[in-house]
Amino acid sequence: MTAFLELAHISKHFGGVRALRDVDLSLEAGEVHCLVGENGSGKSTLIKIIAGVQAPDPGGRIVLEGREHSRLDPILSTKSGIQVIYQDLSLFPNLSVAENIAIGSHMGLPRPANWNRISDIAAKAMARINVNLDLETMVSDLSIANRQLVAICRAMAADAKLVIMDEPTASLTRHEVDSLLRVVNDLKSRDICTVFVSHRLDEVMEIAERVTVLRDGGKVGTFDASEITSRRLETLMTGHEFDYAPPRPGGEAAEVVLAVRNLTRPGHYEDISFDIRKGEIVGLTGLLGSGRTELALSIFGMNPPSRGTIEVSGKPLIASSNRVAIASGVAYVPEDRLMLGLALGQPISANILATVLDSLAGKFGLIDPAERVAAAGDWIVRLNTKVSDLENPVGTLSGGNQQRVVLGKWMATKPRVLILDSPTVGVDIKAKDGIYEIVHRLAAEGVGVLLISDEAQEVFYHTHRVLVMRQGKLVSEVHPLSSTERNLQEVIYA
Amino acid sequence: MPKTIQRWTRSHEFWLLAVVVVLSMFLTAATDSFLTLQNLFDLLTSTSFAGILAAGLLVVLVFGGIDISFTAIASVAQYVALTIAKTYPIGWFGVFFVACCTGILCGLFNAAIIHKVRISSVIVTISTLNIFFGLLIYITRGDYITSLPSYFREGIWWFEFTDSNGFPYAINFQALLLVVAFFMTWVLLNKTNIGRQIYAVGGNEIAAERLGFHVFGLRCLVYGYMGFMAAIASISQAQLAQSVTPTTLIGKELEVLAAVVLGGASLTGGNGSVFGAVLGVMLIAILQNGLILLGVSSYWNQFFVGCVILLAVSATALSQRRRYA
Numbered sequence: 001m002t003a004f005l006e007l008a009h010i011s012k013h014f015g016g017v018r019a020l021r022d023v024d025l026s027l028e029a030g031e032v033h034c035l036v037g038e039n040g041s042g043k044s045t046l047i048k049i050i051a052g053v054q055a056p057d058p059g060g061r062i063v064l065e066g067r068e069h070s071r072l073d074p075i076l077s078t079k080s081g082i083q084v085i086y087q088d089l090s091l092f093p094n095l096s097v098a099e100n101i102a103i104g105s106h107m108g109l110p111r112p113a114n115w116n117r118i119s120d121i122a123a124k125a126m127a128r129i130n131v132n133l134d135l136e137t138m139v140s141d142l143s144i145a146n147r148q149l150v151a152i153c154r155a156m157a158a159d160a161k162l163v164i165m166d167e168p169t170a171s172l173t174r175h176e177v178d179s180l181l182r183v184v185n186d187l188k189s190r191d192i193c194t195v196f197v198s199h200r201l202d203e204v205m206e207i208a209e210r211v212t213v214l215r216d217g218g219k220v221g222t223f224d225a226s227e228i229t230s231r232r233l234e235t236l237m238t239g240h241e242f243d244y245a246p247p248r249p250g251g252e253a254a255e256v257v258l259a260v261r262n263l264t265r266p267g268h269y270e271d272i273s274f275d276i277r278k279g280e281i282v283g284l285t286g287l288l289g290s291g292r293t294e295l296a297l298s299i300f301g302m303n304p305p306s307r308g309t310i311e312v313s314g315k316p317l318i319a320s321s322n323r324v325a326i327a328s329g330v331a332y333v334p335e336d337r338l339m340l341g342l343a344l345g346q347p348i349s350a351n352i353l354a355t356v357l358d359s360l361a362g363k364f365g366l367i368d369p370a371e372r373v374a375a376a377g378d379w380i381v382r383l384n385t386k387v388s389d390l391e392n393p394v395g396t397l398s399g400g401n402q403q404r405v406v407l408g409k410w411m412a413t414k415p416r417v418l419i420l421d422s423p424t425v426g427v428d429i430k431a432k433d434g435i436y437e438i439v440h441r442l443a444a445e446g447v448g449v450l451l452i453s454d455e456a457q458e459v460f461y462h463t464h465r466v467l468v469m470r471q472g473k474l475v476s477e478v479h480p481l482s483s484t485e486r487n488l489q490e491v492i493y494a
Numbered sequence: 495m496p497k498t499i500q501r502w503t504r505s506h507e508f509w510l511l512a513v514v515v516v517l518s519m520f521l522t523a524a525t526d527s528f529l530t531l532q533n534l535f536d537l538l539t540s541t542s543f544a545g546i547l548a549a550g551l552l553v554v555l556v557f558g559g560i561d562i563s564f565t566a567i568a569s570v571a572q573y574v575a576l577t578i579a580k581t582y583p584i585g586w587f588g589v590f591f592v593a594c595c596t597g598i599l600c601g602l603f604n605a606a607i608i609h610k611v612r613i614s615s616v617i618v619t620i621s622t623l624n625i626f627f628g629l630l631i632y633i634t635r636g637d638y639i640t641s642l643p644s645y646f647r648e649g650i651w652w653f654e655f656t657d658s659n660g661f662p663y664a665i666n667f668q669a670l671l672l673v674v675a676f677f678m679t680w681v682l683l684n685k686t687n688i689g690r691q692i693y694a695v696g697g698n699e700i701a702a703e704r705l706g707f708h709v710f711g712l713r714c715l716v717y718g719y720m721g722f723m724a725a726i727a728s729i730s731q732a733q734l735a736q737s738v739t740p741t742t743l744i745g746k747e748l749e750v751l752a753a754v755v756l757g758g759a760s761l762t763g764g765n766g767s768v769f770g771a772v773l774g775v776m777l778i779a780i781l782q783n784g785l786i787l788l789g790v791s792s793y794w795n796q797f798f799v800g801c802v803i804l805l806a807v808s809a810t811a812l813s814q815r816r817r818y819a
Contacts (some may be wrong), residue, residue, distance in 0.1 A: 075706070078706075086704070088701075090698065090700070090704055091701065092694045092702075093697055093698065094697035094764035095690075099690065103694065105687075106687040106691055106694070107707070110686060111686065113685055113686055113690050134497075136498075
């Protein structure tokens with residue numbers, strides 16, 4: 001095979017910070033190459049150098065289709081067929097599918113817009129990767145998965161020879177990931193090189209032929225996908241070994257904190273019964289549309305069930321609103337909230353106490369400053385967070401500590417039951433580990449945790465029991481200690 | 495194609511058109527004078543100023559910007575042009591040329607500040623509204639221009655009719671300018687690649703920059719176009735009023751903005767159509783006209799206009815929410 005693009009000795013400094021040091025990379029026509037690394041490992045810088053957005057430090061060598069360059073620029077990159085699909089996809093939500101795909105034909109000097117040419121270009125680009133979307137639909141009306149296809153079609157319309165996809169699967173469901181992988185296979189058969197940048201290692205392993213691992217700006221190595229496992233990749237990316245024993249069974253004799261009986265909401269879920277005991281972590285998984293999020297929202301009072309009962313610590317919960325649910329001891333952390341549920345510019349103390357301002361308020365609804373500081377300080381200690389000053393903005397904390405603050409915010413409501421919906425989506429491995437640690441600590445303090453997740457691995461290694469839903473029904477319960485991860489996957493995808 | 499029809503019946507413009515038709519039918523039934531050629535011509539003439547401005551503002555909104563300063567630009571443009579026309583025989587062409595140059599320059603000034611300093615266009619244009627207007631008042635001391643050249647006083651019209659009382663009425667150049675302004679804007683936005691780039695930037699400016707769009711050039715074009723339309727509108731208004739008063743145009747900004755937003759343009763950019771803007775302007779104009787014909791006290795005028803805008807905008811927002819639910 002011939003290399004389409006070869007990088008040698010690429011380094012990049014930003015001020016005194018070394019983003020990349022002495023990285024080599026070779027990309028061949030028709031290969032599927034994965035680029036993995038933690039946040040800050042230099043992946044984005046490397047992509048920007050390939051896209052020509054940034055120039056590498058002098059001394060590096062870039063060979064593009066046999067020609068040597070000291071740097072690339074955006075125009076040269078685009079002309080040579082390098083297309084980057086950014087994580088945000090860079091589409092125009094207010095324009096039609098056709099216009100988005102053929103946006104390149106609007107470039108340049110003033111002239112009449114040629115609508116026929118635009119439909120034509122778009123239809124051809126879609127045909128090349130066997131995609132069929134309505135040309136006139138506005139992109140804002142499409143699902144994320146279809147928007148991604150539009151972005152890929154746009155790369156096709158620009159005659160891409162190398163397509164770089166930055167975190168393409170971060171917001172896709174399993175089913176959608178599968179169809180994306182089919183498209184990538186299609187690209188491969190047309191001799192187009194695809195570079196995947198991803199956090200989700202199981203997918204990396206599924207599609208890649210070669211994997212390049214970056215860590216702290218340096219290249220750890222390029223490996224054949226066949227000779228490497230996702231466990232090994234984690235170690236290569238982080239430099240740490242992670243402990244992956246399923247947790248010991250917790251709280252079998254303990255009090256039941258959440259009892260759900262025959263809960264039904266037609267069209268969402270049907271006849272659901274389960275218990276969560278004090279200190280127990282229960283996983284809830286299933287494909288998207290299996291009804292798991294709807295069920296969680298019902299327990300949290302935001303999606304009233306039509307039949308069945310919910311009891312929290314023996315008391316019936318008429319879950320008519322989330323206020324009622326919070327008052328009876330249910331906390332719900334929606335997807336993304338672990339990362340996004342913070343006002344980054346506000347002090348740490350204000351963030352932690354945001355959920356409990358009412359209970360702190362004294363006479364006339366005013367809050368005593370001394371009490372406020374004491375309450376916030378208390379949580380910081382309990383969550384084992386290192387903080388120099390409670391009044392610093394949350395944005396100054398490290399990612400892991402920010403997550404602790406978010407959890408502290410919910411824990412301050414003193415929940416008996418904590419529902420976490422996909423808490424680690426889009427989070428890198430080290431930070432994931434931090435989240436799991438907190439979840440285990442909370443369970444040890446006696447909270448019953450319901451952990452909802454797409455990833456079989458996550459629920460298998462971090463819960464005591466896993467409930468599997470399919471088409472609105474609980475179909476199976478898997479005990480990690482007496483089962484295998486593969487077995488769990490088979491149950492989910494059956 | 496049923497899909498096209500479905501898309502159309504779901505659109506904001508469809509509902510707005512329905513409201514305009516119903517309102518017009520009601521006024522035709524309720525008054526003798528609404529559906530007369532004379533009233534319709536009057537309507538066109540009196541809408542000309544706000545309508546031409548709406549055409550310019552639509553482009554700015556689609557681009558994702560906003561301009562509040564256009565009434566000040568219009569005041570400056572008409573004052574400069576007619577001050578010169580008072581002394582030198584520059585003719586119709588000269589009047590338009592001077593006014594448009596002035597308007598475009600003011601617009602480019604807005605664009606440059608917004609782009610270079612990278613602050614929100616609302617703040618910039620509120621400031622420049624005050625700067626342009628303040629300078630005008632300082633220099634003119636608020637004096638009127640009443641001695642206009644005779645060709646300008648007479649105006650231009652075609653197809654003259656006479657009503658039963660012997661007063662003449664006709665399609666005048668105010669109406670013509672209004673139609674031309676909307677047509678030009680329609681061509682720009684839908685028939686040129688530049689117009690599509692304007693939509694694209696309004697939809698996602700970062701993506702447009704990544705693709706290599708010349709965003710600064712587009713910004714100059716958009717605000718320059720607004721200045722150009724403000725100039726055209728100001729000449730139309732000055733001819734109708736038969737005088738130039740520095741203070742008379744200030745304060746109309748929000749009415750024009752309301753008409754364009756009523757027509758479906760979004761304040762966050764990327765959305766809006768010429769047809770929608772035409773309907774928005776029409777609805778407000780017909781409403782105001784209807785209230786007068788119905789003999790409702792003119793003190794109620796603003797109240798009803800406000801209510802209709804609130805109703806129309808809420809209805810659209812609610813129907814969209816239902817659609818995405």
